Amino acid sequence: KAGVTQTPRYLIKTRGQQVTLSCSPISGHRSVSWYQQTPGQGLQFLFEYFSETQRNKGNFPGRFSGRQFSNSRSEMNVSTLELGDSALYLCASSLNAGSPGEKLFFGSGTQLSVL
Amino acid sequence: DQQVKQNSPSLSVQEGRISILNCDYTNSMFDYFLWYKKYPAEGPTFLISISSIKDKNEDGRFTVFLNKSAKHLSLHIVPSQPGDSAVYFCALVVGFKTIFGAGTRLFVKA
Numbered sequence: 001k002a003g004v005t006q007t008p009r010y011l012i013k014t015r016g017q018q019v020t021l022s023c024s025p026i027s028g029h030r031s032v033s034w035y036q037q038t039p040g041q042g043l044q045f046l047f048e049y050f051s052e053t054q055r056n057k058g059n060f061p062g063r064f065s066g067r068q069f070s071n072s073r074s075e076m077n078v079s080t081l082e083l084g085d086s087a088l089y090l091c092a093s094s095l096n097a098g099s100p101g102e103k104l105f106f107g108s109g110t111q112l113s114v115l
Numbered sequence: 116d117q118q119v120k121q122n123s124p125s126l127s128v129q130e131g132r133i134s135i136l137n138c139d140y141t142n143s144m145f146d147y148f149l150w151y152k153k154y155p156a157e158g159p160t161f162l163i164s165i166s167s168i169k170d171k172n173e174d175g176r177f178t179v180f181l182n183k184s185a186k187h188l189s190l191h192i193v194p195s196q197p198g199d200s201a202v203y204f205c206a207l208v209v210g211f212k213t214i215f216g217a218g219t220r221l222f223v224k225a
Contacts, residue, residue: 004158031211033212033213035215040124040217041217042121042204042215042216042217042218043159043204043215043218044215045212045213045214045215048211048212050211055211056210056211056212058212090158090159092158092213100146100147100166100208101146101147101149101164101166101208102208103149103161103164104151104159104161104213105161106158106159106160107158108156108157108158109158
């Protein structure tokens, strides 16, 4: 079974630009979550989607948005990039996030650098 | 608000000895607690979990202890091996989201 695939692996952008990151979950998984990892901050929850609906959202500004398609693939978009948006963005999938004890399966992430 | 805290950014242990990683949480509504391990350039991978109705769960060299009254979680690795060197995140599940701590970087010296 193929794992969670994130593209691209690396991205360099300049301030003010926008970026779209893509995530393909494990086949059969319907929940996709996005996290931002920065040094010393751990994994900060961005949002979670299930069956094309956003069920939960973290404390990030509206510049961060996402969506999920009918095949469970997900994209996240960051508009008007700021230097502080430089981070590793991780996508995780599960059958149904929130089921007791259900673990997440992570992709390798997209490393975004904003210059 | 930081609902999950891992107060030790790093830990160094000799090969063969015990590694103890700690995690504190503030919300008593958490149902499930998990530990993930992360190597550089890879996403985190699930290691072990424990339900809030238990106080201990063991899987090979890894044991997780839960002290609900103290709102404290710990991961014991015995014996520690160089391949265990990684960042360890504790994670708590509430609703449809998993909340992670800041992580502890474990160095196991050969």
